């Protein structure tokens with residue numbers, strides 16, 4: 001066994017012990033840890049920014065694209081944003097022990113379904129340092145122990161943030177091993193996590209693109225809650241309001257092109273394409289977006305290049321948008337079923353029936369009506385932060401906050417009943 005495998009197994013054992021210890025902690029202690037974490041992030045701003053500067057400089061030297069540098073880079077405002085997210089999570093109701101339902105069947109037993117932590121969560125995520133703080137905070141709020149494996153480009157920043165997490169846990173009297181960061185960039189550690197660390201990992205949460213997906217699918221030995229690529233669509237229905245369509249599409253594509261909730265394909269109802277597409281396309285082109293369309297779309301917008309089959313399956317994470325004309329809601333739903341990744345889709349329409357048909361027909365984690373796909377975000381949903389956007393069908397879908405990181409058990413109270 002390699003030294004790294006042995007270290008990972010030890011991390012798993014310590015995480016399991018911490019998860020057991022966390023079950024005995026109070027909501028107040030967890031809230032206290034979150035407040036200490038928020039204060040600690042502010043106090044450690046200089047150390048976090050200087051670690052981040054090292055990460056950014058290494059990433060630039062290694063040729064990382066500017067969109068990915070934007071994800072990686074921290075500023076004083078972004079550190080403050082992390083602290084505020086942790087405070088928002090601290091202010092949320094603690095989900096652990098919450099009663100989801102309670103009833104008494106004919107046998108007279110008092111049955112309660114009660115929220116419990118899942119146990120040990122292993123989160124593998126991209127080089128975005130705020131995820132280290134968000135994931136740590138959500139795991140603390142939900143009483144789970146966490147093993148965090150950040151993207152290799154943000155290791156220095158994440159180490160600085162994880163040091164603050166460890167201190168906050170200790171100051172609040174919680175086990176310091178409740179949140180552990182894998183301290184090395186080797187991908188061998190990802191393999192170890194996927195092996196389940198000798199049964200220590202209850203749930204693997206992979207957050208990333210195709211290469212990670214492929215590895216998780218072939219190697220994972222513990223349950224997986226996938227937070228995978230966002231091939232998101234916006235559909236302009238024949239009954240769309242033009243002003244709303246222009247605002248929503250521009251934001252869905254261009255607000256931040258590198259996030260998983262960015263729209264990658266625009267679908268337009270053939271019946272109204274000549275009314276809608278030229279102005280929507282002009283806004284995008286002015287904002288610096290490259291358009292790739294099918295022949296009918298290109299006939300309406302001269303400076304649009306030709307889309308190939310590969311464009312319908314590509315998550316650009318860049319200022320590029322594929323455009324296709326479809327036959328109404330049914331055509332849009334067919335396209336999304338065939339090419340979507342189950343993340344987020346939007347319809348723009350003034351026709352409530354069309355909106356309802358779209359919402360029922362599309363089976364993605366999030367369906368928006370007359371709003372931008374970029375709202376796919378735990379903070380925007382009021383969760384304070386997010387582990388990510390679950391693209392799995394079980395056990396949680398869409399933005400995953402503290403409540404979604406719990407499972408449940410039944411607590412059954414009797415008065416000496418025996419079963420006949």
Ligand SMILES: NC(=O)C1=CN([C@@H]2O[C@H](COP(=O)(O)OP(=O)(O)OC[C@H]3O[C@@H](n4cnc5c(N)ncnc54)[C@H](OP(=O)(O)O)[C@@H]3O)[C@@H](O)[C@H]2O)C=CC1
Pocket residue numbers: 124125126127149150151152153185187190191207208209210211212213215226227228229230259260315387388389390391
């Ligand atoms: N649904 C959601 O919530 C989210 C989805 N995403 C998706 O993530 C993708 C973009 O992120 P990107 O930075 O490219 O993510 P990557 O998939 O490249 O990286 C994510 C993490 O997976 C690791 N990883 C990737 N491939 C492998 C492999 N073969 N073996 C072991 N570890 C691996 C990376 O490690 P290393 O650093 O060593 O490469 C990193 O820790 C997009 O598809 C986006 O939609 C992003 C954020 C949230």
Ligand SMILES: N[C@@H](CCC(=O)OP(=O)(O)O)C(=O)O
Pocket residue numbers: 071126128258259260261374376377378386
């Ligand atoms: N949902 C959040 C983050 C999305 C996300 O994680 O994107 P990214 O890590 O940049 O691919 C947001 O929209 O800011």
